[in-house]
Amino acid sequence: MASTVAGWRCVVRRLAVRGQTSACGTLRPSAAEDASNSKRIALTAGKRSSRRRRARGACLFVGLVRAACQRAPVMRNRFDRLAKDIAQEGLTPTGKVVTDAEVAGDPQRADVWYEPDPARASGRERLGLLGRLAATACTIEAYSDTPSADEARACVEKHLAVWRSCGARDRAAEPPFLWILSTGRPTAVLDGLRSETMTGWPAGVYEGPRLLRTAVVVLAELPRVRSTVLIRLMGGGRVLREAIDDFRQLPEDAPERAIALGPLLRFRAEVAKRGPATPEEEEFVMTTQELVDQFxxxxxxxxxxxxxxxxxxxxxxxxxxxxxxxxxxxxxxxxxxxxxxxxxxxxxxxxxxxxxxxxxxxxxxxxx
Structure with a gap:
């Protein structure tokens, strides 16, 4: 109706310019012009309405895409979600944990951001190697595969942005640390960071330049002992399979069970519901069946x-x-x-x- 009225107003203006008026001074188009104008008005109104609908649809689509790109964290691998859940479950009782944490001045997000609570420091001892990583404020980037040099560089960039943000908030605070967890050995990353074996830590932990406060943990090289079970469960492939085997052997009252069983079963249910998308996911479903039966x-x-x-x-x-x-x-x-x-x-x-x-x-x- 609004489009039709607007169209008639347009016709009135055109007729007024032509000077077509009746004897009493009001505009009166002829019968032929009236029919022609009505047809033209209906066609114009229809086209305009169609264009507006397409424009609104396009704007809505672009808006949704932009919102998704800005808000939704990029999931490199579905197993990376499991790693974040285990970290959150284990570290939350000892401090502040944020998964998919926004990084100031950077469109990307950090997998896990952790700030320890000094009053609850004793709780980290039950976490084994994961607890040692969390001795100071840190970012944890977990890869269920092996990160490339570009991916590691992006992690360092986010880490530096977090560092600047923390420094601006509290100059006296200890600088944060970056831990990159890699299932396989990322040779290019280790060479690029000139990493060396970290003194006083188990095999598989490599420290980069101290100026960067960055380290790489190669999960496949960690010893298969109880203190590394939680952090090995944050990997993929053979590392995850062996970690699940070791996890099953833990005592029923082991704190590692209370931490990781929930994330493992939730992730298994999610994979089973959607259907395994890869052979690795199919293997995970079979490997964790015994955990379901035990539960x-x-x-x-x-x-x-x-x-x-x-x-x-x-x-x-x-x-x-x-x-x-x-x-x-x-x-x-x-x-x-x-x-x-x-x-x-x-x-x-x-x-x-x-x-x-x-x-x-x-x-x-x-x-x-």
């Missing part, structure tokens, strides 16, 4: 254990009155099913002293 069995066992423990407590209190808090804690913490079954029978048939002696002598929280 399900553990949940089932814990549910049974909690039920037996609650039964033992209720049976004891029905016979002897309220259970002492220390004994209640021992029963609730126990996960060994045979022990819990013994306690359940004892709570129903033994004396108060026999129950107390049995609960006091048992090792705390023994796994089944």
């Amino acid at each position: 399900i069995e553990q949940g089932r066992t814990q549910g049974i254990a909690q039920g037996i423990a609650q039964g033992a407590i209720e049976l004891y209190e029905a016979r002897f009155g309220p259970m002492p808090p220390s004994l209640r804690s021992a029963v609730e913490a126990m996960r060994d099913l045979p022990t819990l079954r013994t306690w359940l029978v004892l709570a129903g048939t033994g004396t108060r002293e026999e129950v107390h002696d049995a609960l006091t002598a048992a090792p705390a929280g023994r796994s089944s």
